[in-house]
Amino acid sequence: MARPDDLDGPWDVVVVGGGNAALCAAITAAEAGARVLILESAPKAMRGGNSRHTRNFRCMHRAPMSVLTDAYGEDEYLDDLMLVTRGKTDEALARMTIRESEDCLPWMEAHGVRFQPSLSGTLSLGRTNAFFLGGGKALVNAYYNTAEDLGVRVAYQAEVTHVGIEAGRFSHVVARIGATERRIEGRAAVLASGGFQADLDWLTRAWGPAAANFLIRGTPYNRGVVLRDMIEQGCETVGDPTQCHAVAIDGRAPKYDGGIVTRLDCVPFSVVVNREARRFYDEGEDVWPKRYAIWGRLVAGQPGQVAYAVIDAKARELFMPSVFPPEQADTVATLGERLGLDGAALAQTVAEFNAACRPGRFHPTEKDGLATDGLTPPKTNWARPLDTPPFYGYQLRPGVTFTYLGLKVSDRAQVQTPQGPLENVWAAGEIMAGSILGEGYLAGFGMTIGTVFGRIAGREAAAHVA
Numbered sequence: 001m002a003r004p005d006d007l008d009g010p011w012d013v014v015v016v017g018g019g020n021a022a023l024c025a026a027i028t029a030a031e032a033g034a035r036v037l038i039l040e041s042a043p044k045a046m047r048g049g050n051s052r053h054t055r056n057f058r059c060m061h062r063a064p065m066s067v068l069t070d071a072y073g074e075d076e077y078l079d080d081l082m083l084v085t086r087g088k089t090d091e092a093l094a095r096m097t098i099r100e101s102e103d104c105l106p107w108m109e110a111h112g113v114r115f116q117p118s119l120s121g122t123l124s125l126g127r128t129n130a131f132f133l134g135g136g137k138a139l140v141n142a143y144y145n146t147a148e149d150l151g152v153r154v155a156y157q158a159e160v161t162h163v164g165i166e167a168g169r170f171s172h173v174v175a176r177i178g179a180t181e182r183r184i185e186g187r188a189a190v191l192a193s194g195g196f197q198a199d200l201d202w203l204t205r206a207w208g209p210a211a212a213n214f215l216i217r218g219t220p221y222n223r224g225v226v227l228r229d230m231i232e233q234g235c236e237t238v239g240d241p242t243q244c245h246a247v248a249i250d251g252r253a254p255k256y257d258g259g260i261v262t263r264l265d266c267v268p269f270s271v272v273v274n275r276e277a278r279r280f281y282d283e284g285e286d287v288w289p290k291r292y293a294i295w296g297r298l299v300a301g302q303p304g305q306v307a308y309a310v311i312d313a314k315a316r317e318l319f320m321p322s323v324f325p326p327e328q329a330d331t332v333a334t335l336g337e338r339l340g341l342d343g344a345a346l347a348q349t350v351a352e353f354n355a356a357c358r359p360g361r362f363h364p365t366e367k368d369g370l371a372t373d374g375l376t377p378p379k380t381n382w383a384r385p386l387d388t389p390p391f392y393g394y395q396l397r398p399g400v401t402f403t404y405l406g407l408k409v410s411d412r413a414q415v416q417t418p419q420g421p422l423e424n425v426w427a428a429g430e431i432m433a434g435s436i437l438g439e440g441y442l443a444g445f446g447m448t449i450g451t452v453f454g455r456i457a458g459r460e461a462a463a464h465v466a
Contacts, residue, residue, distance in 0.1 A: 007155060007177075009185035011037040012465040013458070014173055016160045016226055017192035018042060019049030020136075020447060021429025023143035024454030025190040025461070027111060030150040032462035037184070038152060039175055041159040041193070042221045046257075048140035049194050050218040050402060050430070050446075053259035055136060056118075056129040057451065058444030060102045067115045068105075070127045074098050077128075081442050084290055088438025096411050097436060100452040105130055108451065112142030125289055129444040135260075160226055163189060165233050169423045188461040191415070191427040192454065195403035196224025197244060198256065203400070206241035213305035217249055217263070217399035220256040227431055230407055236416045239404035239434025245441045246296025249399030250322045251306060261323040264394050267295060268382050269315035269364070271353050272396070274302040277336060277345035279353070284381035287367060293441030296398040307396040308339050310350065312386040318364050326392040335391045354385035402446065404434035413457040424464050426457035 013029045015022045018040025030036045040047050060077050061068050077098045081089060109115070114133040118126030125131075132139045148154065155177060162174040170189045175182050196202045198220045204211040231237055253262035265288060272283050281298050285291055299307045310332070329335035336346030356375035361368055362384055371380045407415050409432045414421040429450040436449060 006153070007037065007182060007184055009037075009172070011035055011184070011186040013037070013188045013190060013461045014039065014184060014186035015190045015192060016163070016173065017049065017194065017429065018047045018154070019192065019194065019429060019450065020051035020054070020139065020143070021450035021454035022190070022192035023140070023147060024451050025192060025426075025428055025458035026147050026152045027143065027150060028455045028458030029190070029462040030147065030152050032459065032466065034462040034465055036152045037186070038147070038154045039158040039160055039173065039184075040154060040156050042156065042219065044156045046219065046221070047144065047156060048136065049222060051140050051450070052136045053218060054132070054139070054447050055260055056125065056131045056444040057105070057108070057447040058101065058129050058442060059105050059448070060098050061105075062102070066105055066109065067117050067130050068127065072128050080290065081445065084293065084440035084442050085438050086440065089436050093411055094436050097449060097452045101448050104448070104451045104455070107455070111146045113139050114142075125443060128289075160193065162229055163191070163226060163233070163425070165422065165425070168417070168419065170425045187465045188424040189426070190457045190461055191226055191230070191407070191425065191431055192429045192450075192457070193226040194219070194222035194224075194430045195244070195406065196227055197222055197400045197403045199223040203403075207300075210300055210305050213397065214246075214300065215249060215253050215258065215397050215399045216256045217247070217253065217258050218401045222402065222430070224403075227406065230415070234417055235422070236408040236418060237405060238408045238432075239406050239438065241403065241405040243404040243434070243439045244296075245293055245401040245404075245437075245446065246300065246398050247293055247401065248295035248299050248307070248396040250324050251395030251397040252324045253397070253399065258399065262399060263292070264309060264322050264396060265292065265319040266309050266311055266315065266394065267292070269318055270309040270311050271350055271386060272307055272309050273341070273346065273349055274307050275304055275341065277341050277349050279349060279377060280307075282377050282380055284371070284379045284383060286381075289443035292443070295396070296400065299396050300398040305398055308341060309394045309396055310335065310346070310386065311392050312388045313390055314384065314388050316392065322394065326394050328390050328392050330389045330391070332386070332391050335393050339393045339395065350386050353379070354387060357383050357385045402430040402433070404437050404439070406430070406432045406434035408432070409435055409453070412460050413453045414460065424461070426461055428453035428457040
């Protein structure tokens with residue numbers, strides 16, 4: 001770890017941020033011979049940003065590779081992305097990211113990341129996503145070990161408050177390290193400091209008062225300070241400030257940093273109602289990896305930004321459980337009361353749902369066409385009556401992972417302005433993910449963006465200073 005008196009530049013490459021994208025950039029630049037400094041705003045115990053909470057990486061591959069089965073080609077991958085984003089993506093950047101992902105997995109393994117076979121349940125990702133052995137924390141630790149072996153210096157609790165840009169060129173950053181404000185000079189910069197979701201005032205300005213009820217499932221250190229600074233200096237932006245990676249999480253989760261364990265994967269097998277005990281969307285629209293990220297926004301649109309998922313005993317073992325146990329009762333009405341709902345109204349909603357279910361083949365890991373008949377909204381897959389006690393219920397709240405408003409970059413990760421690209425500034429990860437993710441989310445794709453653009457940014461920054 002760099003000491004406060006050991007930060008004087010100029011550094012070849014100053015990397016702002018300490019998560020996956022930042023680490024990929026730092027490692028790549030250091031391997032190319034650059035003298036690299038990482039400025040991580042979090043303390044060491046919480047280093048890694050949202051990457052600490054990840055568990056998999058979506059990867060194109062033409063044949064079985066590492067823990068991945070079969071093949072997952074460029075066109076299928078792009079189709080999956082276009083489906084969840086409703087076409088709101090830069091196709092050229094998306095295709096480039098997808099193609100580059102194939103080379104990333106062996107690179108990750110060569111730099112200390114270990115993988116395990118896909119988890120079972122609603123994720124159904126054994127062909128498309130490689131899971132980290134030990135989760136995101138293990139990945140982050142492996143990369144920090146590699147970076148430090150390469151001589152990369154790391155300063156923790158080092159919040160960058162300003163990126164010095166003069167005549168289209170980066171010259172320095174101003175960083176608050178403890179109680180001291182420091183000017184640190186560099187020849188190139190990689191910005192990988194995340195979105196603005198932990199700044200609740202900014203989130204409220206974008207979303208309105210409803211944002212007060214949102215939970216931030218990721219790091220509390222992504223407050224968008226560097227993003228705002230670059231926008232104020234005239235950099236071009238992409239993305240809608242109201243668009244984000246937001247999933248339905250357990251309503252008992254903490255306000256910040258609950259992470260992956262607070263996500264609820266029971267929705268495809270549930271009846272989901274609002275606080276009026278009414279259904280409001282098709283719970284079985286598609287397989288969960290293609291739909292889990294829409295549920296944060298759906299719940300955000302309900303009264304009080306809250307919803308409730310109800311299952312019966314048949315579904316209890318079909319999904320990964322939350323860290324919190326569900327409410328439980330022998331009747332739907334009693335369960336409703338324990339959830340704080342009108343028990344009779346919930347019982348009526350479930351009875352109407354049960355009456356609309358039709359016989360058919362149930363298959364929990366793929367679309368099975370087991371749909372309701374004559375119900376609005378319909379449930380188009382996995383529609384089985386809730387008729388086997390005990391019944392279980394979870395409160396759902398919107399859990400924001402990261403926001404999509406970001407810096408516009410080229411396919412070489414170079415930050416753009418109306419006058420042209422900044423000569424020596426690159427960006428990677430969530431701070432530029434809106435270049436590809438216009439809305440929606442595809443499981444594991446945030447790690448793909450961070451890894452691909454982190455490596456590109458590190459390579460380009462090192463080449464510039466060389």
